[in-house]
Amino acid sequence: MTIPPVLRRSALRARRDTGFLAAGVLPHLALAPVWVWGVTFAVKTGNWATALPASVAPILLGVPVLTVPQRYRHRALLGVDIPAPAPVPEHRSWASTARWLSATSTSRQVGYHLLVGPLVAASELLVLATLIAGPAGATVHGWVWALPEKVRQGWSGHPKQLSCCTVGGLVLLCAAPWSAGAAARIESRPARSLLGPRRAERLQARVEHLAGSRTELVEAVDAERRRIERDLHDGISEALANVTKHARATRAQVTVRRVGTVLRVRVTDDGLGGADAAAGTGLSGLAKRVGSLDGAFHVSSPVGGPTTITAELPCAR
CATH class of the missing domain: 3.30.565.10 (Histidine kinase-like ATPase, C-terminal domain)
Incomplete structure (x- = not known):
């Protein structure tokens, strides 16, 4: 039996989108315990002077580290290239650190990992839950009969509920590829705008590229x-x-x-x-x-x- 090309492409796309969402849960939730602890500690003790530096320091150290797998995940699984930020100066000093902290790109990355990341992780977990609930509901009659007899007798008196679970599972199973693709596309939008360069920076890079290409063309024509x-x-x-x-x-x-x-x-x-x-x-x-x-x-x-x-x-x- 041969699988139609349309179904094969849909299955491959659904598997890609599902892998993309699953790979983003942990990076998106990595900094959540830090700021939750910081806020909780400050509220309980009232000692903001201790809670603020203790939570801000690991966040600032973790933001560049967490941005790398996010860029790789988008490029490898979705084909979305998010350019890397400007390289850190080799000779670090307090002045260069202050410039990095005050840079717009740094604040945008912090906002992504602290605010957008947990929300995106919630949507990822929701889609992944539907991918598990769909097959489970669609096959509810089969695995109910696989339960021990005493447990199965408790389910046998609810045929309507079992039928509703089957129909709901089939609906979730059919909607799973679409929901995974929609969640992946929606997630890539804030990632491109917050983890990548701003529009003005992209235009500047484009202008520099065109200027270099023009110089090479002029040199080639002159030669x-x-x-x-x-x-x-x-x-x-x-x-x-x-x-x-x-x-x-x-x-x-x-x-x-x-x-x-x-x-x-x-x-x-x-x-x-x-x-x-x-x-x-x-x-x-x-x-x-x-x-x-x-x-x-x-x-x-x-x-x-x-x-x-x-x-x-x-x-x-």
Whole structure:
């Protein structure tokens, strides 16, 4: 029996979303005991001077550590990339620590782990509970009959309740993939906005990337221009030298034209003709140079002239 591709994709997506939610429960609840203890201790004793530093210090130390698995979880299971914050300066000092504490990114991460995290964990636990209650309710008749006889007799007198449990379990089982996907998508929104860079920072990074790409493009175009200029100069100078030395011409004409991605250079003279690039003359060196550039070299030189030398060089757009 083959499973339809649609059902297979839905099952894989549901498994991915369920794994994403399950992997987020512990990181989201990691700091909850700290601030609950701090508030409880301060309320009972009234000693806020002790409770505040004792709870704030582990929170500030734990926020960067907990942010790393959250970013990895979103990237590995949802394909959502949340960029990392700016690296911590190598030479730490009180001034750099103060700047890190006062940074907007730090306060947003603290808000995520202290306020958003517990709420998200509650929704994750709720979805995971439905994933357990759904199969349990749908198969209630089966596992009731698997109970010991004395216990089973207590359930046998409630057929309506068992039927309601079965129907409710089937409803939860059918809604489980949708609820897991919806919870995962909703959870990723505050994570991107609070754990990642702000919109202005993303735009700044984009501008810097485009500026770097533009610089590389300008350098590549400039290098290509210099190469073409060098090849044109050398090739035309070799061809004209051949005209002067061997052809006994009174006139020579040079044309340069671009055809698509090919730069075509043509040198024509009214000399004696009979030039042969394979005869070991200067034309053979010019042919090798053009060939090393993946170009094409042609010589048309009948006895009595005229002679036409054509070189075609690749020229990117």
